[in-house]
Amino acid sequence: MKQYATLKDVAKLAGTTAATVSYVLNQKEGRYISDETRRKVLEAAKQLEYVKSIGASSLKGKSRKLIAILIPQFENQFFTRIIVASEEIFVKHGYDLIICNTLDKPEREKAILNRMIQQRVDGIILTPTKMGTENTKLLRKVGMKMVVVDRPLPGVKDFFWVATNNYGCGYLGANYLFSKGHRKVAYINWDSGIEDLEARKHAFFDAAESYGIPQGHLVVAEGGFSAEEGCQLTQKVLEEHPDITAIFYGFNIQALGGIKCLTERGVSIPDDLSVMIIGSPEWVMAGKNDFTHVDMNDLELGRKAASLLLSQIQQDDEVPFQHIIQDCSLVEGNSVRDIR
Amino acid sequence: MKQYATLKDVAKLAGTTAATVSYVLNQKEGRYISDETRRKVLEAAKQLEYVKSIGASSLKGKSRKLIAILIPQFENQFFTRIIVASEEIFVKHGYDLIICNTLDKPEREKAILNRMIQQRVDGIILTPTKMGTENTKLLRKVGMKMVVVDRPLPGVKDFFWVATNNYGCGYLGANYLFSKGHRKVAYINWDSGIEDLEARKHAFFDAAESYGIPQGHLVVAEGGFSAEEGCQLTQKVLEEHPDITAIFYGFNIQALGGIKCLTERGVSIPDDLSVMIIGSPEWVMAGKNDFTHVDMNDLELGRKAASLLLSQIQQDDEVPFQHIIQDCSLVEGNSVRDIR
Numbered sequence: 001m002k003q004y005a006t007l008k009d010v011a012k013l014a015g016t017t018a019a020t021v022s023y024v025l026n027q028k029e030g031r032y033i034s035d036e037t038r039r040k041v042l043e044a045a046k047q048l049e050y051v052k053s054i055g056a057s058s059l060k061g062k063s064r065k066l067i068a069i070l071i072p073q074f075e076n077q078f079f080t081r082i083i084v085a086s087e088e089i090f091v092k093h094g095y096d097l098i099i100c101n102t103l104d105k106p107e108r109e110k111a112i113l114n115r116m117i118q119q120r121v122d123g124i125i126l127t128p129t130k131m132g133t134e135n136t137k138l139l140r141k142v143g144m145k146m147v148v149v150d151r152p153l154p155g156v157k158d159f160f161w162v163a164t165n166n167y168g169c170g171y172l173g174a175n176y177l178f179s180k181g182h183r184k185v186a187y188i189n190w191d192s193g194i195e196d197l198e199a200r201k202h203a204f205f206d207a208a209e210s211y212g213i214p215q216g217h218l219v220v221a222e223g224g225f226s227a228e229e230g231c232q233l234t235q236k237v238l239e240e241h242p243d244i245t246a247i248f249y250g251f252n253i254q255a256l257g258g259i260k261c262l263t264e265r266g267v268s269i270p271d272d273l274s275v276m277i278i279g280s281p282e283w284v285m286a287g288k289n290d291f292t293h294v295d296m297n298d299l300e301l302g303r304k305a306a307s308l309l310l311s312q313i314q315q316d317d318e319v320p321f322q323h324i325i326q327d328c329s330l331v332e333g334n335s336v337r338d339i340r
Numbered sequence: 341m342k343q344y345a346t347l348k349d350v351a352k353l354a355g356t357t358a359a360t361v362s363y364v365l366n367q368k369e370g371r372y373i374s375d376e377t378r379r380k381v382l383e384a385a386k387q388l389e390y391v392k393s394i395g396a397s398s399l400k401g402k403s404r405k406l407i408a409i410l411i412p413q414f415e416n417q418f419f420t421r422i423i424v425a426s427e428e429i430f431v432k433h434g435y436d437l438i439i440c441n442t443l444d445k446p447e448r449e450k451a452i453l454n455r456m457i458q459q460r461v462d463g464i465i466l467t468p469t470k471m472g473t474e475n476t477k478l479l480r481k482v483g484m485k486m487v488v489v490d491r492p493l494p495g496v497k498d499f500f501w502v503a504t505n506n507y508g509c510g511y512l513g514a515n516y517l518f519s520k521g522h523r524k525v526a527y528i529n530w531d532s533g534i535e536d537l538e539a540r541k542h543a544f545f546d547a548a549e550s551y552g553i554p555q556g557h558l559v560v561a562e563g564g565f566s567a568e569e570g571c572q573l574t575q576k577v578l579e580e581h582p583d584i585t586a587i588f589y590g591f592n593i594q595a596l597g598g599i600k601c602l603t604e605r606g607v608s609i610p611d612d613l614s615v616m617i618i619g620s621p622e623w624v625m626a627g628k629n630d631f632t633h634v635d636m637n638d639l640e641l642g643r644k645a646a647s648l649l650l651s652q653i654q655q656d657d658e659v660p661f662q663h664i665i666q667d668c669s670l671v672e673g674n675s676v677r678d679i680r
Contacts, residue, residue, distance in 0.1 A: 049478055051457040066438070066459070074424040077622075084414040087441055096438050096455060098406070101427055115436060117391045119406070138389055259627045269628070282417075283626035287599045288609070291627065 005048035013044035021045070025052065067095050067309065068116040069125040072104040073225070076253060077281040078298050079127065082149060085302030086125060093310055095122065104225075106131035113139060123309045125149055130193055145312040147305045151196050160312065161323040162305040164296045166196055169328040170203030173248055173276045173294045176330055178211045181340035182246040182274060186219035186237045188230065188258060190251045200250045200278060219244060227257030234258035238265075245274060245339060252279030259291075270337035280331065290333035301326060345388035353384035361385070365392065407435050407649065408456040409465040412444040413565070416593060417621040418638050419467065422489060425642030426465060433650055435462065444565075446471035453479060463649045465489055470533055485652040487645045491536050500652065501663040502645040504636045506536055509668040510543030513588055513616045513634045516670055518551045521680035522586040522614060526559035526577045528570065528598060530591045540590045540618060559584060567597030574598035578605075585614060585679060592619030599631075610677035620671065630673035641666060 007018040007025075014021065016037055023031055024041040044050075067090050071079040087097045098121065102109040106129045113135055116124060123145035128136065133153045139146055140159070147160045177185055187204045190197065201220065208218055221237050223229040230253065237244065249255035255277045262269065269275050269291075277284055277293040284291040304324055312319050347358040347365075354361065356377055363371055364381040384390075407430050411419040427437045438461065442449040446469045453475055456464060463485035468476065473493045479486055480499070487500045517525055527544045530537065541560065548558055561577050563569040570593065577584065589595035595617045602609060609615050609631075617624055617633040624631040644664055652659050 049481070051454065051478075053458060053460050065455075068436075074420075074427070080414075080420050083439070084441070087414070087439065091440070096408075096440065096459065098436050099423070099427065099439050100431070100436065101424070112431075114391065115405075118393060119436065120393050138391075142389070256622070256626055260625075263628055263630075281622065282596075283623035283629070285600075286596055286623035286626070287629040287631065288603055289623070289627040289629060290603075 005045075005050045007050075009048055010041065010044045010050050013048060014040040016041060025050070063122050063313075064120050065095050066098060066119060066121045067123050067125065068098040068100060068112075068119070068121045070100045070102050070109065070112055070116075070127065072102050072127050072129060073253075074101050078252070078279060078296065081298035082125075082127075082302035082305065085299040086306035089303060089306035089310070093314075095310075102127075102129055104129050106135060110135045117142075117144070123147075123313050125305050125309060127151055128153055145309060147309045147312075149301060149305045151194050154195065158321050160308050160321055162301055162308060163196070163323070163325050164301065165325050165327050167199040167203045169278050169294045169296060170200030170250065171207050172328055172330050173278055174204040174207035175210075176292065177246050177248060177274065177276055177336060178207060178213065180274070180336055180338045182336075183211075183213055184217050184219075184241070184244045185246045185248055186221060186241060186244050187248045187250060188233050188237070188254055189220055189222040190225045190254060191222040192225065197250075204248065204250075223254075225251065225253055227253055227260070230254030230257030231261040234261050235265075238267075246276065246336065247273065248276045248278075250278050252277055252281050252284070255279070256281075256283065270335050274336040274339075276336060278328075285331075285333065291335040292333040293331050294328045295331050296328050297326060345385075345390045347390075349388055350381065350384045350390050353388060354380040356381065365390070403462050403653075404460050405435050406438060406459060406461045407463050407465065408438040408440060408452075408459070408461045410440045410442050410449065410452055410456075410467065412442050412467050412469060413593075414441050418592070418619060418636065421638035422465075422467075422642035422645065425639040426646035429643060429646035429650070433654075435650075442467075442469055444469050446475060450475045457482075457484070463487075463653050465645050465649060467491055468493055485649060487649045487652075489641060489645045491534050494535065498661050500648050500661055502641055502648060503536070503663070503665050504641065505665050505667050507539040507543045509618050509634045509636060510540030510590065511547050512668055512670050513618055514544040514547035515550075516632070517586050517588060517614065517616055517676060518547060518553065520614070520676055520678045522676075523551075523553055524557050524559075524581070524584045525586045525588055526561060526581060526584050527588045527590060528573050528577070528594050529560055529562040530565045530594060531562040532565065537590075544588065544590075563594075565591065565593055567593055567600070570594030570597030571601040574601050575605075578607075586616065586676065587613065588616045588618075590618050592617055592621050592624070595619070596621075596623065610675050614676040614679075616676060618668075625671075625673065631675040632673040633671050634668045635671050636668050637666060 007021050011018045011021045021041050023033060024038050069083055073079055083099055090097050100112045109129045125147050127150045133155050149162050152161055153159050189201050219237055219241050221233040223233045249258060267273050277291055280293055280295040284293050347361050351358045351361045361381050363373060364378050409423055413419055423439055430437050440452045449469045465487050467490045473495050487502060489502050492501055493499050529541050559577055559581050561573040563573050589598060607613050617631055620633055620635040624633050
């Protein structure tokens with residue numbers, strides 16, 4: 001197997017020592033090296049196409065120029081956009097990005113985080129699983145630079161966090177439906193067990209209350225995070241509550257399956273039923289689709305997380321912990337009928 | 341700033357040398373170490389929560405357990421799916437994945453590849469830019485494990501390649517349109533300058549010829565790789581050739597913009613105009629959309645590329661170069677009208 005040229009190879013060809021080669025190639029000062037030796041080293045390095053290893057530098061406490069990002073779902077465009085937006089910023093600053101999919105499994109998260117310590121990454125962006133607080137214990141102890149995205153670390157205060165105002169998102173969508181006259185509305189929810197995400201549902205109830213809508217008019221159907229579940233929950237809701245006028249999907253993957261099923265059943269949106277979605281995957285506005293939805297500004301979340309991590313890495317002074325909670329915006333399409 | 345414990349820290353606490361600690365922790369054999377020393381080392385490592393650095397091992401010629409993937413467009417689900425599918429396979433085998441976006445810019449590709457050599461990655465998956473052959477010269481010379489995905493390296497034979505049968509994809513889509521009676525058809529093309537992608541257009545003409553359709557019936561509109569261009573090309577085609585009955589989009593990003601414009605103009609698909617797309621981003625089948633399209637089996641491409649790279653990395657013997665060309669499949673929706 002062919003190999004890269006090492007410092008030693010360059011030294012051998014130049015007839016000098018590895019230490020001298022390192023001095024010349026890293027342009028260090030403080031030691032006299034003759035022009036003749038310098039010339040020989042540079043020539044040898046060029047001839048052998050020597051490229052230095054970052055790993056070697058990192059052993060001496062230098063930066064590895066590597067960032068890791070741990071994301072729980074790759075099939076969710078919300079997270080791939082966070083990756084894309086942060087990659088752009090990291091690369092501008094000379095950092096490469098390792099991406100990892102935890103699949104929302106705590107034991108996988110734990111294993112990946114351990115591997116990232118082994119890789120001596122300079123920092124980590126993490127959307128934690130349910131066990132995130134436990135799994136990041138060592139990282140927080142050794143002072144690994146870290147930004148938590150989207151979901152928090154329950155029970156911990158001292159961490160950098162960039163998140164969506166989930167309550168605000170839920171309120172925005174629910175309020176829009178009620179403002180258009182809808183009173184019998186179903187909310188389709190992911191039973192994630194993640195408290196922060198439940199805020200969307202609470203906001204739905206609070207918005208209803210502000211319109212004086214009795215709880216009995218509201219339907220909540222909860223299930224797993226998949227398009228299939230979204231379809232089943234939608235069918236269940238339609239069968240058990242045929243009088244609803246609108247469905248509010250709290251999670252876009254469930255919406256994807258739910259709306260497919262509505263279409264297959266011949267339900268016309270918004271003539272027969274109005275639809276609101278939290279999230280802005282490409283499909284909600286693509287082709288014939290023009291769904292009214294709540295945009296979480298995914299790319300901006302990724303940019304903020306990356307910038308916050310870089311500010312920790314690049315500053316010598318300790319940066320105080322920050323929680324950045326980003327608001328959503330409502331994008332009006334044609335999927336909600338005004339029935340006032 | 342807090343730091344990870346080093347071998348030296350462990351040695352100090354255990355009252356022994358770094359060499360001994362390395363012996364114990366890496367379970368090397370061939371040197372006598374007393375049970376007492378072994379116990380002290382293990383206890384010290386545990387107390388300091390020592391996690392070894394992969395970088396340190398990699399300097400001794402061991403694997404870095406890092407793979408890099410270079411992709412030209414992150415906004416294209418075709419490529420994010422290749423990333424997702426390959427990540428799954430690499431992680432199973434203990435490798436982490438660095439993702440990089442070349443933005444299809446040759447100078448950026450060159451800089452990233454150089455950085456990946458510095459990172460001493462174990463292998464690279466690459467969709468090359470126009471200058472890919474030139475930019476991979478050093479990699480090929482030093483025998484970097486590499487799999488080229490999607491586009492080839494022009495002028496080079498000796499490389500591992502996993503690609504789509506672009507001619508076959510084009511033929512499949514065009515043939516379907518002609519089989520449904522369409523004769524005046526426009527093909528919307530990305531003027532990429534990448535020969536392999538032009539095969540889709542050639543297949544369009546060949547399929548037409550097999551139906552005896554005169555060249556004069558066919559329209560080709562070419563432009564940049566963006567939704568905006570897709571919209572402009574679509575409008576141009578409709579204005580200059582109002583008698584066409586179908587549009588064949590060779591690239592899904594152009595289709596995204598083109599179909600949005602059709603919808604905004606009030607063109608009903610397939611009643612007024614039939615539409616065929618190469619590519620299967622989520623949106624083509626989501627919500628109200630049900631577009632007939634050519635599926636390139638993106639995930640399978642990613643899996644094949646990852647497996648091919650691993651087979652190179654994990655085998656000591658030299659693996660012979662392979663070109664794997666994967667066929668497409670046609671997915672029937674309701675966007676093509678039968679006008680026979």
